[in-house]
Amino acid sequence: MALTLNKRGITILAVAVILSFFVIGSRYVERPSFHYNDESQSNYIPSPNKTPHNDRITLRNQAVVNNTPIEPTCGAADDDCFVYRPEAKLAFITSYFQGRDDERQSELDVCIASLFAVDVLDQIHVMIEAKDAPILPKFVKGSSKYHEHLITERPLMGDFIQYACDHLMDYRVLYANSDISYDMSLEFFTKISDKIFENTFYAISRWRLTEKGMTAFPYPEWGSYDTFVFSPRTICSDKTKLKEIVSNLNYTLGISGSENRLLYEIKRQYPDLQLINPVYTVKTVHHHRSSYRADNYEERVHTNGRSVTIPPPFII
Numbered sequence: 001m002a003l004t005l006n007k008r009g010i011t012i013l014a015v016a017v018i019l020s021f022f023v024i025g026s027r028y029v030e031r032p033s034f035h036y037n038d039e040s041q042s043n044y045i046p047s048p049n050k051t052p053h054n055d056r057i058t059l060r061n062q063a064v065v066n067n068t069p070i071e072p073t074c075g076a077a078d079d080d081c082f083v084y085r086p087e088a089k090l091a092f093i094t095s096y097f098q099g100r101d102d103e104r105q106s107e108l109d110v111c112i113a114s115l116f117a118v119d120v121l122d123q124i125h126v127m128i129e130a131k132d133a134p135i136l137p138k139f140v141k142g143s144s145k146y147h148e149h150l151i152t153e154r155p156l157m158g159d160f161i162q163y164a165c166d167h168l169m170d171y172r173v174l175y176a177n178s179d180i181s182y183d184m185s186l187e188f189f190t191k192i193s194d195k196i197f198e199n200t201f202y203a204i205s206r207w208r209l210t211e212k213g214m215t216a217f218p219y220p221e222w223g224s225y226d227t228f229v230f231s232p233r234t235i236c237s238d239k240t241k242l243k244e245i246v247s248n249l250n251y252t253l254g255i256s257g258s259e260n261r262l263l264y265e266i267k268r269q270y271p272d273l274q275l276i277n278p279v280y281t282v283k284t285v286h287h288h289r290s291s292y293r294a295d296n297y298e299e300r301v302h303t304n305g306r307s308v309t310i311p312p313p314f315i316i
Contacts, residue, residue: 079193088190088197091123091171093160095151095178098132107179107287109137114181116143120190123147123171125163127155157258158249160228165236172197176227176284177253180206185283189229201266202229203259203310205279206286216279223309225259225277227284230266234273241269257301263308277310 074081092115099105115124116139125147128136133148140146149163160175172189189197203225207216219225236242245265251258263275 079195082191089122089171091168093125093175095127111181120187127151158246162246164232169232174229179287180226181285188282198231198234200274202276206284220279220315260307261301261303264306275310277315281316
């Protein structure tokens with residue numbers, strides 16, 4: 001039987017093949033950690049034994065001397081140890097919709113394909129309108145990780161948090177807009193103890209492709225973030241605080257200033273919660289080279305001073 005593929009199918013297939021080599025390879029080697037590359041933002045280097053570079057984070061792990069790994073000096077029972085913890089379950093919440101042109105659709109398909117190629121994600125929850133469900137790539141619906149949540153309109157920032165509180169209390173939750181892709185550096189969130197993870201809210205700046213290569217500049221400096229990671233046990237336990245957070249986040253992801261209002265609301269309700277941007281530790285890439293822009297593209301959240309960014313040394 002002859003197999004015919006349209007342009008979209010070829011794009012998805014090519015991405016899936018490339019990602020499969022990466023993921024399959026990761027299954028047969030020790031899971032690596034990732035580190036901040038001091039030399040260049042555009043040369044992202046995964047290292048199997050280095051720990052995050054940050055004065056405020058004292059996680060300990062294996063060390064390397066003359067390219068030779070030495071035995072770890074700590075274990076999973078140590079809260080400050082940066083080591084793989086198989087009991088740490090990751091759940092990702094995203095949304096999916098039909099792009100207005102083929103190029104935009106391909107970008108969205110590439111991003112959702114990247115999620116299903118990341119081995120450490122235990123569940124992937126997709127918010128989708130019923131009218132768009134038929135165009136969801138078949139490999140998504142066929143995955144045991146896939147959980148569908150039908151919606152009637154584009155989800156708001158607060159909807160992602162409420163969904164996590166309703167369905168994912170026992171998971172470490174990540175959520176983002178639909179046009180961000182990921183790789184195995186998400187494993188970072190499986191190597192942090194519950195004590196540290198539950199006392200931290202992560203907001204991650206994206207990377208982008210330039211003529212000089214991949215770079216995160218200028219997004220950490222601008223205070224721009226696209227991916228958010230948190231413990232529902234921390235954010236969801238106090239129902240009064242949760243209701244206020246969700247009600248104040250009544251705008252969609254991607255609007256300028258939306259992420260800064262999110263951090264303001266989180267910090268206002270939980271002032272002791274540490275805010276971390278692991279942009280040089282966790283690689284996230286924004287895909288939007290098509291000419292399509294949302295109708296509210298030029299809007300900005302009116303924060304009236306209710307805005308928070310993450311300065312150094314909390315960028316790792």
